[in-house]
Amino acid sequence: MRAALAVLAVGTFLQAEQPKLPEPYRSLVDLAQTTPPEFTADALLRIAESGKIDDRDAVRDLVEQAFRLAGSAAFRVRMRALPGTTTDTRSGILNQAYDLKLDALSLESRAVRDILAIDKAKARDLLREISPPTLAPLTCDDALVYDVADFYRTIGMVANAAFSEKERAREENVNLILDYLGQASSPAQLAPLARLVRNANVTPPQRELLWSRFNGLLENIPGDERSYSASLSSMSAESGPEMEVSLEKYKRSGSTCKGDASSATTTTASTPKLERFWQTPKSKKLLEDGLKLRLASDGRLFTDVERSTREWQEQLTGYLSELADWTAGEEPSATVYYHQKCLVFEALIELIPAGPQRDKALLDYVNFVGNSDLQRQSPVEWFIEAHSVLERVRHAEDATLGKLGDAYQHSGNTVLTLEIALEKSLGARPPAMTAAEN
Numbered sequence: 001m002r003a004a005l006a007v008l009a010v011g012t013f014l015q016a017e018q019p020k021l022p023e024p025y026r027s028l029v030d031l032a033q034t035t036p037p038e039f040t041a042d043a044l045l046r047i048a049e050s051g052k053i054d055d056r057d058a059v060r061d062l063v064e065q066a067f068r069l070a071g072s073a074a075f076r077v078r079m080r081a082l083p084g085t086t087t088d089t090r091s092g093i094l095n096q097a098y099d100l101k102l103d104a105l106s107l108e109s110r111a112v113r114d115i116l117a118i119d120k121a122k123a124r125d126l127l128r129e130i131s132p133p134t135l136a137p138l139t140c141d142d143a144l145v146y147d148v149a150d151f152y153r154t155i156g157m158v159a160n161a162a163f164s165e166k167e168r169a170r171e172e173n174v175n176l177i178l179d180y181l182g183q184a185s186s187p188a189q190l191a192p193l194a195r196l197v198r199n200a201n202v203t204p205p206q207r208e209l210l211w212s213r214f215n216g217l218l219e220n221i222p223g224d225e226r227s228y229s230a231s232l233s234s235m236s237a238e239s240g241p242e243m244e245v246s247l248e249k250y251k252r253s254g255s256t257c258k259g260d261a262s263s264a265t266t267t268t269a270s271t272p273k274l275e276r277f278w279q280t281p282k283s284k285k286l287l288e289d290g291l292k293l294r295l296a297s298d299g300r301l302f303t304d305v306e307r308s309t310r311e312w313q314e315q316l317t318g319y320l321s322e323l324a325d326w327t328a329g330e331e332p333s334a335t336v337y338y339h340q341k342c343l344v345f346e347a348l349i350e351l352i353p354a355g356p357q358r359d360k361a362l363l364d365y366v367n368f369v370g371n372s373d374l375q376r377q378s379p380v381e382w383f384i385e386a387h388s389v390l391e392r393v394r395h396a397e398d399a400t401l402g403k404l405g406d407a408y409q410h411s412g413n414t415v416l417t418l419e420i421a422l423e424k425s426l427g428a429r430p431p432a433m434t435a436a437e438n
Contacts, residue, residue: 021047021058024425029062031421034414036379038073038102041066043422045107048114050426056118063115067126070107074379077133078103079144082230082272090275091143093339097384101150101432105133109154120162127158135186138226140257143272145188145230152192155180160201174206181213187223187231187254194238215246219253229256275332277340282330286344289319293351308353316352320361335381338374342385346392354398362400362407365389370413379415386416387429394428 021029025047032043044066048059078098086092101110108130116123135146155177163173177200184193197210223231232251239247258271278287293316296302306312323344331337345365352358374382386408393400405423408416423429 021053021055024421025053028418028421028425031414031418035418036074036375036415037069038075038104038107038380039383039415039418041069041073041107041111042102043418044069045110045114046422046426046429049430052426060115060118060122063111063118064122064126067108067111067115067129070104070111073102073104073107075103077105077135078147078150080147082143082145085143085272085274088277089143090277090336090339091272093384094144094381096388097381098144098147099432100380100384100387102380102383105130105148106150109150112154113157116157116161123158124162127155132180132183133189135188135227137224139224140226140229140271141273142226143274145227146186148189149192149195152180152189152196156196156199159196160199171206173200174202174210177210178213181210181217184217184221187221187227190218190221190231190250191234191238193217194235194243198238198240211242215243218243218246218250223254225255225257228254232256275336277336277343280331282326283340286319286322286326286340289322290344290347293319294347304353307351313357316357320348335374335378338372338382339385341368342389346385346389349389349393349400349404354400358400359403362404366404366407366411366416370411370416375413375415383415386419390419 020026028043028047032040035043044062047053048062048066053059053062075098078101079094080098081089081091081095086095101107108126112123112126112130115126130151133146133148133151135148138145159173159176167173177196180196181193184190193214197207197214200207200210202210235247235250278284293307293312294301296306302312323341326337326341328334328337331340342365345361345368348361349358349365352361369382369386372382390401390404390408393404405420408420411417419429
């Protein structure tokens, strides 16, 4: 229901008269509106953030449109994979996908940060419109845990910059932080909240009040084993004298999942359950035969010259035939099949010497990605493969990047077409904010 209402509201908003954008940005906006909401919102924010639009009203409208669309994103809240669970697993792929920060909460938070520099009052209003994250309990089988750092960083920026002196005298900024402390319900929120309190621009007595409220939360917050276990290292990193006693109580209060932080008093017998790649006979053979294209019998990498020999080319032809015969029905799920096949294509694009065979591999890869059903089921998880290949060939010394871009542009897939159009006008997708910046 929320997604339907958001789409209806955005449709009405877009029909209203908006400040006109110059080209090519108007065309980029039109193209973006043909893609799933998370890609539309991201594109609008990238245009607004580019510094290429001089009209502040136009920038404000782009950001507000993005905010309205963000709530309909398929991913609701960012997650991250536990250490040791990312190699050749679906959780590793999902970790990369979540790192693009195209989930609803990350996009909404980004829009608030963008508009804060333009309209502080509007930033406060939009922040209040964001539904506090609902973090359902996890189990020890889960390999992904919640990461809501961007949201609380945004609250801190608004609290520090969006209140007048009179409002600060009435402690409205402090009350904003207290409200979010009162809404916390998961261990995943504790470390970001601790940073929020530590970085708040408040008086010493106000900070003492905030730490007191935080410590009460720390000592009493409920939590599932997985979220509690995952929070221990981040909370230890945030440790300081103001929370030392409460943190020790917190460390003694819960139980962890097997193999996690050893400081807890109780452990369970469960570990994360992973969807591992290369487990079926067909996928194992493709992996092994793919390695034979990369490595000589003595374990060294084949040289460019060796990969141009007739013998290697015949081996490649056999491998491509083997790849073409591979079907989703031979794998545990269509999703696992999609990621494995994309990984194979990635390796081939890197291995095959420049020429007609590489060009064909590029086109076959783009056709496979562009027509995958996963785009409808999980848009960002689908997109991470296209993004990964684009990043992988970005520094190629030959024409591979240009050819891949042309293939995306003419793929008939609006998301791939949009990504290349944005790159041509704005430059490569900027990296998402790092953990250190949180």
